[in-house]
Amino acid sequence: xxxxxxxxxxxxxxxxxGTTKQSQIQRLLRPQLGSRLAMTTGISPGKLVxxxxxxxxxxxxxxxxxxxxxxxHVEWGTSEGQFILMQLRLPRTLLAFLVGMALSxxxxxxxxxxxxxxxxxxxxGVSAGGALGVVVGSGFLIxxxxxxxxxxxxxxxxxAAVMVVYRFSLRKGALSLYTLLLIGVVMNSLFISxxxxxxxxxxxxxxxxxxxxxxxxxxxxxxxxLFAISVIIFTAAWxxxxxxxxxxxxxxxxxxxxSLGVPIERTKKIIFLVASLLTGIAVSMSGMxxxxxxxxxxxxxxxxxxxxxxxxxxxxxxxxxxxxLSDSLARVIVIPQELPVGVVTAFLGAPFFIYLLKRQEAKRxx
Amino acid sequence: MQPVLQxxxxxxxxxxxxxxxxxxxxxxxGDFTLFFGPNGAGKTTLFKLAVGLLKPAIGRVVLGExxxxxxxxxxxxxxxxxxxxxxxxxxxxxxEEIVLMGRFPHTAxxxxxxxxxxxxxxxxxxxxxxxxxxxxxxxxxxxxxxxxVEIARALCQKPKILLLDEPTNFLDVRQQVELFETLERLxxxxxxxxxxxxxxxxxxxxxxxxxIFIQGGSVGSAGPPEAMLTPEKMSxxxxxxxxxxxxx
Numbered sequence: 001x002x003x004x005x006x007x008x009x010x011x012x013x014x015x016x017x018g019t020t021k022q023s024q025i026q027r028l029l030r031p032q033l034g035s036r037l038a039m040t041t042g043i044s045p046g047k048l049v050x051x052x053x054x055x056x057x058x059x060x061x062x063x064x065x066x067x068x069x070x071x072x073h074v075e076w077g078t079s080e081g082q083f084i085l086m087q088l089r090l091p092r093t094l095l096a097f098l099v100g101m102a103l104s105x106x107x108x109x110x111x112x113x114x115x116x117x118x119x120x121x122x123x124x125g126v127s128a129g130g131a132l133g134v135v136v137g138s139g140f141l142i143x144x145x146x147x148x149x150x151x152x153x154x155x156x157x158x159x160a161a162v163m164v165v166y167r168f169s170l171r172k173g174a175l176s177l178y179t180l181l182l183i184g185v186v187m188n189s190l191f192i193s194x195x196x197x198x199x200x201x202x203x204x205x206x207x208x209x210x211x212x213x214x215x216x217x218x219x220x221x222x223x224x225x226l227f228a229i230s231v232i233i234f235t236a237a238w239x240x241x242x243x244x245x246x247x248x249x250x251x252x253x254x255x256x257x258x259s260l261g262v263p264i265e266r267t268k269k270i271i272f273l274v275a276s277l278l279t280g281i282a283v284s285m286s287g288m289x290x291x292x293x294x295x296x297x298x299x300x301x302x303x304x305x306x307x308x309x310x311x312x313x314x315x316x317x318x319x320x321x322x323x324x325l326s327d328s329l330a331r332v333i334v335i336p337q338e339l340p341v342g343v344v345t346a347f348l349g350a351p352f353f354i355y356l357l358k359r360q361e362a363k364r365x366x
Numbered sequence: 367m368q369p370v371l372q373x374x375x376x377x378x379x380x381x382x383x384x385x386x387x388x389x390x391x392x393x394x395x396g397d398f399t400l401f402f403g404p405n406g407a408g409k410t411t412l413f414k415l416a417v418g419l420l421k422p423a424i425g426r427v428v429l430g431e432x433x434x435x436x437x438x439x440x441x442x443x444x445x446x447x448x449x450x451x452x453x454x455x456x457x458x459x460x461x462e463e464i465v466l467m468g469r470f471p472h473t474a475x476x477x478x479x480x481x482x483x484x485x486x487x488x489x490x491x492x493x494x495x496x497x498x499x500x501x502x503x504x505x506x507x508x509x510x511x512x513x514x515v516e517i518a519r520a521l522c523q524k525p526k527i528l529l530l531d532e533p534t535n536f537l538d539v540r541q542q543v544e545l546f547e548t549l550e551r552l553x554x555x556x557x558x559x560x561x562x563x564x565x566x567x568x569x570x571x572x573x574x575x576x577x578i579f580i581q582g583g584s585v586g587s588a589g590p591p592e593a594m595l596t597p598e599k600m601s602x603x604x605x606x607x608x609x610x611x612x613x614x
Binding site: 043044045111112115116117241242244245248249251252253255256258259260261262263264301305306307309 | 417442477479523
């Protein structure tokens with residue numbers, strides 16, 4: 001019954017307006033119009049569950065691919081094979097998923113916050129700050145403890161960078177997003193210059209490790225670390241999902257966001273800090289893996305639309321999938337050597353991004 | 367008539383220069399007011415003060431019966447909808463997604479969309495005549511169509527007052543007329559109080575109930591459109607030689 005009425009009302013709504021009879025009919029049909037929209041518009045639990053089931057299936061396949069990729073041939077049932085699968089490849093795959101998730105979420109959030117489709121998690125110097133923390137810290141550490149200390153040094157560096165960028169972007173207590181973008185980009189280049197400076201002055205084994213790590217590396221996975229970061233990443237993801245409707249509105253700019261009832265100062269600040277936290281965590285585990293945080297949100301937007309209530313969960317899972325596959329590729333492409341995963345994401349990401357951009361230009365969507 | 371929005375002796379300074387200078391004005395329930403005057407006179411600032419985007423240095427703004435400083439952002443959004451000049455879009459949201467965002471002040475703590483909200487969206491899209499492109503991306507719409515989407519979004523806030531900052535910018539003549547017709551209908555049928563900043567004086571004259579001339583951050587003059595928007599007044603307000611140029 002609903003469908004019949006709904007299609008009728010649609011026809012009437014399409015016909016030229018003006019005659020009073022028609023507008024009376026339209027008035028009578030209002031509730032049906034609403035229910036027609038309810039079938040196709042808006043976000044309902046059912047629709048999201050469908051998408052999630054679809055994704056879990058893909059994710060399962062992705063995990064299998066990743067577990068089977070690598071230089072070593074895994075013999076099923078042997079203790080050696082079990083060790084490779086459970087102690088090396090599984091944690092690495094899980095880490096790829098978590099990092100891909102964190103970077104994609106942060107990218108999607110920065111794009112809305114800075115109102116810039118080209119924003120990515122590494123734009124504002126949070127990651128470069130982390131890298132600098134590691135490079136500077138490596139000078140004070142003995143070689144043995146170095147690999148263990150990387151995440152801590154990285155997080156400290158990111159924290160310092162966030163504090164500097166945030167502090168300089170405050171203007172009379174208000175966070176200026178324009179200043180944030182400028183200061184962030186400038187600090188980012190500054191940090192990278194300092195890293196290059198240190199590396200050209202000092203030569204050591206630790207710095208070679210750092211360089212390898214900087215380009216994006218997922219081989220430092222371990223279960224305790226995975227547990228710690230998954231708690232933080234999922235909590236942050238949950239928080240951001242609660243902010244999804246505000247993120248939609250923030251993308252219209254501050255005046256409009258305010259007049260739609262979003263308390264902009266509070267929202268901007270907390271969202272910036274949480275997205276920076278996600279970035280800092282991801283970088284501390286795996287270095288600066290590029291392109292995932294930029295491209296995955298656009299891919300999700302293309303597939304599922306721009307509404308952040310859909311965009312955040314889909315970007316998160318898609319980011320995990322993309323990074324797992326990229327890392328699998330990084331492990332097998334030049335066997336027996338391994339490529340830094342950041343190289344693979346860049347090689348895949350750059351052409352794909354240009355393709356997306358051109359496609360959207362053709363459709364006049366961007 | 368009941369006052370719904372009052373600027374009481376409001377002054378606002380930016381970079382040491384007074385943008386608004388001891389301005390007082392009252393908008394009453396049901397008004398349809400045109401704000402006009404030279405660029406930089408403070409019209410936009412006046413609207414931004416009214417929704418709390420800016421805070422007056424001296425004086426106060428009163429919304430309904432309470433001073434604006436006592437209102438929460440979310441409450442203001444249920445009372446006044448403000449459409450800024452030329453909003454910029456960066457993501458390809460669909461029309462209905464954008465209109466739905468107007469429900470935010472009423473449903474801020476929810477995640478899922480309720481049926482009631484979708485009904486309000488359908489109503490708002492119908493009344494502004496945009497139902498037929500509900501599924502289209504905002505990037506595919508003309509300026510005139512975008513203005514209608516923004517008005518529909520504002521209607522979803524269910525506001526008492528609608529403030530529009532130069533909504534006729536970049537619109538062709540037909541779109542300009544349609545826009546003012548829509549506003550008049552909202553004012554008459556939905557009893558929404560409307561304030562509009564516009565330079566389309568000859569067009570606005572046919573629709574508005576009162577006009578207020580803003581100059582140098584103060585009310586230069588105010589009154590009914592027939593008295594305010596005359597050739598003589600134009601020469602007085604803008605220093606034009608109206609025997610040579612007709613602006614009305």
